Amino acid sequence: xxxxxxxxxxxxxxxxxxxAMVQRIRRQWPDARLTWVIGKVEHQLIGDLPDxxxxxxxxxxxxxxxxxxxxxxxxxxxxxxxxxxxxLRANFAAMxxxxxxxxxxxxxxxxxxxxxFTGKRIAPQRHAHVLDGFMxxxxxxxxxxxxxxxxxxxxxxxxxxxxxEQTQPLGDYVIISPxxxxxxxxxxxxxxxxxxxxxxxxxxxxxxxGGPGGLDRKLADAILAHTKTICADFVGKTSxxxxxxxxxxxxxxxAPDTGPAHMATTVGTPVIGLYAHSNPRRTGPYLDQHLVVSxxxxxxxxxxGKSWQELPWGTRVKGSQLMARISVQAVKNKVDAWLAEKP
Numbered sequence: 001x002x003x004x005x006x007x008x009x010x011x012x013x014x015x016x017x018x019x020a021m022v023q024r025i026r027r028q029w030p031d032a033r034l035t036w037v038i039g040k041v042e043h044q045l046i047g048d049l050p051d052x053x054x055x056x057x058x059x060x061x062x063x064x065x066x067x068x069x070x071x072x073x074x075x076x077x078x079x080x081x082x083x084x085x086x087x088l089r090a091n092f093a094a095m096x097x098x099x100x101x102x103x104x105x106x107x108x109x110x111x112x113x114x115x116x117f118t119g120k121r122i123a124p125q126r127h128a129h130v131l132d133g134f135m136x137x138x139x140x141x142x143x144x145x146x147x148x149x150x151x152x153x154x155x156x157x158x159x160x161x162x163x164x165e166q167t168q169p170l171g172d173y174v175i176i177s178p179x180x181x182x183x184x185x186x187x188x189x190x191x192x193x194x195x196x197x198x199x200x201x202x203x204x205x206x207x208x209x210g211g212p213g214g215l216d217r218k219l220a221d222a223i224l225a226h227t228k229t230i231c232a233d234f235v236g237k238t239s240x241x242x243x244x245x246x247x248x249x250x251x252x253x254x255a256p257d258t259g260p261a262h263m264a265t266t267v268g269t270p271v272i273g274l275y276a277h278s279n280p281r282r283t284g285p286y287l288d289q290h291l292v293v294s295x296x297x298x299x300x301x302x303x304x305g306k307s308w309q310e311l312p313w314g315t316r317v318k319g320s321q322l323m324a325r326i327s328v329q330a331v332k333n334k335v336d337a338w339l340a341e342k343p
Contacts, residue, residue: 174253175206
């Protein structure tokens with residue numbers, strides 16, 4: 001296995017999980033050549049990962065994206081292609097890549113006709129976190145296992161310096177990254193505001209972070225309308241690398257199921273994750289399961305009539321107001337737990 005190709009196009013959180021698997025291969029098989037086919041936005045975050053050749057797949061190009069991918073990899077035959085995404089887009093992308101073997105997910109996770117595009121499957125896993133599912137690809141290749149997960153996210157001195165200049169007056173600061181990609185996964189702005197005020201009472205300065213989308217800006221403005229304790233607003237004002245640098249300097253991140261929560265995990269910043277629609281044991285902050293605030297278990301029992309252990313792994317619950325089931329007190333309790341464990 002001297003020439004490997006990783007296919008994971010999106011999203012930010014999943015790409016962060018995949019980085020840990022790629023770093024494991026780099027450490028254990030330093031002579032292997034790694035090529036990663038990745039989405040354009042995600043490339044902005046990890047495109048400077050050392051010793052990895054990146055090929056950008058821009059989904060906005062439509063059908064041309066597939067032909068462009070084929071042209072970029074023309075003449076290459078990989079020892080193995082790791083198809084680490086089950087979306088149809090990823091399946092069609094896999095068709096453009098030549099490899100001696102194409103490794104995909106096990107039958108239970110093989111959705112969107114994923115099994116048609118892969119000839120070999122990873123071992124099935126019961127109740128595995130997404131990151132552990134990605135690690136199973138390295139297991140299937142025979143990459144030696146490791147006791148510790150490493151990300152080693154590259155950050156330039158320029159981005160670190162920018163973040164330091166922005167936050168120098170803040171001292172110990174906590175980031176609230178309130179917006180997920182879908183509005184139904186977002187907590188209520190007035191409750192975020194109450195948590196910001198509670199953190200302020202504990203002597204912590206609170207800043208907002210988020211992407212450039214309209215949903216991010218709308219939610220941030222609603223939070224700002226409910227409290228005067230927010231010390232800085234970086235929503236839509238940073239690159240992904242600058243956001244990562246801000247997160248790396250923070251003492252804590254509070255967020256729903258969204259990319260910045262998993263970015264925080266990669267740089268060792270604790271995360272209080274807010275979950276309702278999906279099982280945090282599968283998609284929650286990998287190192288901070290004990291800080292998760294979740295109403296998923298009770299909701300899935302109400303909607304499905306069974307506990308999460310009795311249902312297919314990854315079962316989601318539906319509803320536009322489910323995050324309202326998360327109380328302010330429940331989040332305060334996790335803030336208190338985080339404060340108690342701080343060195």
